[in-house]
Amino acid sequence: MNGGAQAAFPPWLEGHLGQLIRLVGSGQTPSGLLVTGPKGVGKGALIRAFLQRMACTEAAEGLLGCGRCNGCRSFLGDTHPEILEVAPDTPGKEILVDSIRSVIEFLSLSHSGPVRSVFIEPAEAMNVNAANALLKTLEEPPGGAMILLAAAQPARLPATIRSRCRLLRVPVPQRALVRNWLTPFEQDELGADAALAACLDRPLEARALLDDEAAQAAWRSDRTALESLLHSQSPFPVVQRFLECDLTSLLPRLQRLLVSVQHYLIQGEMDAFARLFGSDLLGPFAATLGMRETAAVYQDSLQWQRELQAPLNPNLRCEDIVLRFWRRSEPA
Ligand SMILES: [Zn+2]
Incomplete structure (x- = not known):
């Protein structure tokens, strides 16, 4: 088990991750999964941890992928042949039907592993044509296909898509849990509480603000x-x-x-x-x-x-x- 990765993984997501792993382990892999919850709560982190765990060839028991095996390394390097991640071409813009066409093509290719996964975030960014194209695939998923969607505003997704997916809701975690998680990353000029406030109480963004220079530069510009x-x-x-x-x-x-x-x-x-x-x-x-x-x-x-x-x-x-x-x- 990678101690660093484990310390970094948000503790309030562990139960959800365990639930997903057990689901797959018991042969009930859903062809569609919709993860909902407020922005910054860790929907993407949960799905990526799950995908890495599925790709890992060493993590027999643990919650997280080992981070060292070929499966983990190709996942972390975005080169895993069985996993496709889809986002808007430009952050904040729509996901267009061409992106969903490439999803359909990807899922139709023959695969070597038991599951071929696509992760779409933010799912509500799909425009009408893209959502309609995805709906057809959710209605008749190819064998071994798993489509994972993350949405902060699931009401913006067509009801037909929501009803085709297994739902997993990630609520706002307890503040004490978030503070404990952020504390090791505190800095002299920015504590856990200040980082959470600056990031509008979104835990993963607060973590980035304590840890990542680009997030710090953006906060400095915004504050100025x-x-x-x-x-x-x-x-x-x-x-x-x-x-x-x-x-x-x-x-x-x-x-x-x-x-x-x-x-x-x-x-x-x-x-x-x-x-x-x-x-x-x-x-x-x-x-x-x-x-x-x-x-x-x-x-x-x-x-x-x-x-x-x-x-x-x-x-x-x-x-x-x-x-x-x-x-x-x-x-x-
Ligand atoms: Zn691994």
């Missing part, structure tokens, strides 16, 4: 942009900061900031996310924006989220978002 929004007298430097960020990570944090502002205005308290910025910055901003505007801007932010996929000019998009904080709503 939000700080400049909190203290700047003029919108234009803020627009510049926003342009330096990836909106897919900045926008959820901006929305979370608005929730913190609202909480501060109602309760007079700083929540965990607000504490990342401090009351010197948040207090005056909250007082200026006020309750009604905070709620109105939050409503508009839902629209910004929906428009993330639209091909808009980044300059105009960032100006639109930032200038909203300098514009008062018309009286109702």
